[in-house]
Amino acid sequence: MEAVESDRRASPLKNFVAGGVGGLCLLFAGHPLDTIKVRLQTQGSVVYRGTYDCLRKTVFKEGVLGLYKGMGAPLAGVTPMMALNFFGFGLGKELLQRDPTVPITYTQICMAGMLAGVFTTVIVAPGERIKCLLQTQSSAGRLKYTGPVDCGLRLYKEKGICSVYKGTVLTLIRDVPSNGIYFLTYDCLKQHLTPDGESVHQLSTSRVLLAGGVAGMVNWLIALPADVLKSNYQTAADGRYQGLRDVLRTLLRDEGARALYKGLSAVMLRAFPANAACFLGFEVALKCLNYIAPDW
Numbered sequence: 094m095e096a097v098e099s100d101r102r103a104s105p106l107k108n109f110v111a112g113g114v115g116g117l118c119l120l121f122a123g124h125p126l127d128t129i130k131v132r133l134q135t136q137g138s139v140v141y142r143g144t145y146d147c148l149r150k151t152v153f154k155e156g157v158l159g160l161y162k163g164m165g166a167p168l169a170g171v172t173p174m175m176a177l178n179f180f181g182f183g184l185g186k187e188l189l190q191r192d193p194t195v196p197i198t199y200t201q202i203c204m205a206g207m208l209a210g211v212f213t214t215v216i217v218a219p220g221e222r223i224k225c226l227l228q229t230q231s232s233a234g235r236l237k238y239t240g241p242v243d244c245g246l247r248l249y250k251e252k253g254i255c256s257v258y259k260g261t262v263l264t265l266i267r268d269v270p271s272n273g274i275y276f277l278t279y280d281c282l283k284q285h286l287t288p289d290g291e292s293v294h295q296l297s298t299s300r301v302l303l304a305g306g307v308a309g310m311v312n313w314l315i316a317l318p319a320d321v322l323k324s325n326y327q328t329a330a331d332g333r334y335q336g337l338r339d340v341l342r343t344l345l346r347d348e349g350a351r352a353l354y355k356g357l358s359a360v361m362l363r364a365f366p367a368n369a370a371c372f373l374g375f376e377v378a379l380k381c382l383n384y385i386a387p388d389w
């Protein structure tokens with residue numbers, strides 16, 4: 094299957110910079126609901142009855158800033174992660190689509206997205222480990238970690254680099270397939286939403302938002318089971334699980350298969366605006382870069 098219109102290739106540097114802008118937009122639009130998602134996924138006994146209950150209790154006890162807890166690590170992580178993601182996607186397309194005059198296929202788009210998912214894991218795995226530990230530490234009593242740097246340094250000093258990278262395999266399982274589907278969905282929707290006779294590069298803002306938002310939701314439908322396992326594994330005390338299969342077995346035994354879609358409504362509520370903002374930020378930044386430096 095071929096994507097209808099051949100993409101004009103943006104330079105790797107432009108993809109990188111525009112991807113970073115997309116990452117910033119994703120973070121500001123999505124972090125509050127990410128905090129709710131991680132809290133719902135990792136609560137042992139039932140503290141929160143659902144998304145709204147968790148949102149209400151968090152704001153009541155910790156104020157609105159409670160929703161932005163643990164944002165330091167993603168701020169330093171999400172921007173470069175999305176920069177690397179769009180850079181990797183662009184690179185993947187170049188490697189797979191040897192002749193730029195031949196339209197790229199949907200399979201190639203998906204594979205380029207999967208390749209980008211491998212690239213981003215270098216940043217995402219430690220970023221998620223630190224973020225999840227900070228998001229789940231109770232605000233009652235003395236905090237174990239004072240912030241992302243303290244958390245990262247202490248993990249490293251206490252147990253070495255392996256502890257900082259705990260959950261890498263689950264991050265790959267989560268991000269490689271879902272990242273392929275992410276870009277595939279965005280591209281398919283962009284093509285389908287482009288009116289006949291018009292270019293995909295002139296798509297209206299509302300349609301870019303729709304394509305980006307839906308791509309984010311589809312991405313999470315695929316990624317969520319691995320994400321639940323990852324969050325539990327990364328926040329568990331050392332030695333609690335004997336490997337990845339043990340996390341799955343324990344979760345299924347204690348909470349049933351539904352646990353794999355824990356926090357689904359929070360995830361979906363966040364996925365649409367966060368990824369709509371991300372793709373719009375990316376497209377606008379790319380247009381600005383093309384305007385400022387057309388020959389790059």
Ligand SMILES: CC(=O)O[C@H](CC(=O)[O-])C[N+](C)(C)C
Nearest residue numbers: 178268271272275312316364
């Ligand atoms: C699973 C995940 O982190 O999704 C990212 C978007 C989001 O909602 O945070 C996108 N992706 C990892 C596919 C780059």
